[in-house]
Amino acid sequence: xxxxxxxxxxxxxxxxxxxxxxxxxxxxxxxxxxxxxxxxxxxxxxxxxxxxxxxxxxxxxxxxxxxxxxxxxxxxxxxxxxxxxxxxxxxxxxxxxxxxxxxxxxxxxxxxxxxxxxxxxxxxxxxxxxxxxxxxxxxxxxxxxxxxxxxxxxxxxxxxxxxxxxxxxxxxxxxxxxxxxxxxxxxxxxxxxxxxxxxxxxxxxxxxxxxxxxxxxxxxxxxxxxxxxxxxxxxxxxxxxxxxxxxxxxxxxxxxxxxxxxxxxxxxxxxxx
Numbered sequence: 001x002x003x004x005x006x007x008x009x010x011x012x013x014x015x016x017x018x019x020x021x022x023x024x025x026x027x028x029x030x031x032x033x034x035x036x037x038x039x040x041x042x043x044x045x046x047x048x049x050x051x052x053x054x055x056x057x058x059x060x061x062x063x064x065x066x067x068x069x070x071x072x073x074x075x076x077x078x079x080x081x082x083x084x085x086x087x088x089x090x091x092x093x094x095x096x097x098x099x100x101x102x103x104x105x106x107x108x109x110x111x112x113x114x115x116x117x118x119x120x121x122x123x124x125x126x127x128x129x130x131x132x133x134x135x136x137x138x139x140x141x142x143x144x145x146x147x148x149x150x151x152x153x154x155x156x157x158x159x160x161x162x163x164x165x166x167x168x169x170x171x172x173x174x175x176x177x178x179x180x181x182x183x184x185x186x187x188x189x190x191x192x193x194x195x196x197x198x199x200x201x202x203x204x205x206x207x208x209x210x211x212x213x214x215x216x217x218x219x220x221x222x223x224x225x226x227x228x229x230x231x232x233x234x235x236x237x238x239x240x241x242x243x244x245x246x247x248x249x250x251x252x253x254x255x256x257x258x259x260x261x262x263x264x265x266x267x268x269x270x271x272x273x
């Protein structure tokens with residue numbers, strides 16, 4: 001019994017010499033956890049959260065659209081009254097003056113961005129506003145499919161440094177410009193369209209184009225553009241909103257009619273059938 005006790009005392013003495021009493025054993029913190037001095041985001045720069053300094057060209061799904069170049073465009077979207085149209089805000093000016101409407105791919109040949117958007121299967125119309133791009137799709141196409149493709153097309157355009165239009169002289173529509181030979185009635189109509197009506201219509205991702213005024217019948221002819229073209233509520237906007245305002249401020253105006261281009265008339269006739 002005495003011998004066993006001596007052995008236990010000798011073992012305890014050796015253990016004390018190996019681990020001094022002034023130190024206490026403690027589990028070392030993981031390398032990737034942050035400390036109060038270094039901040040809570042340091043762990044993102046340490047394993048297992050750290051990312052390699054260089055990336056291979058195929059490491060990102062977006063790289064296939066631009067060869068792995070850095071993206072600096074943050075795009076936001078906004079819905080419109082037309083369920084088939086969506087507004088895309090690139091965070092940069094789009095049109096410096098006026099607006100531009102592309103009802104089909106043929107009319108988009110003058111703009112690299114519009115041409116790239118029409119190259120996406122399912123896009124049927126493109127519209128440029130002051131700081132947004134409105135894209136209209138076909139009914140059978142899903143936005144879940146189109147959005148990534150549209151994002152990539154817009155980012156590629158702003159990264160390329162290309163001009164918005166190949167012919168800058170034909171870039172913006174100046175339909176509401178008041179000319180010297182315009183009558184007082186026409187000048188008042190254009191001013192109302194430009195200052196009161198157009199900003200409200202552009203907030204919904206569309207625009208209007210002045211096509212003329214007939215002084216004998218008192219009819220103002222307008223063309224709806226962007227999200228307003230083909231929108232289920234466009235006729236209500238035209239009659240209850242635009243027509244009432246013009247008739248209120250310009251008594252000579254008796255009605256407002258919507259005009260269509262040849263392709264749009266054929267498409268509308270096909271939908272009615």
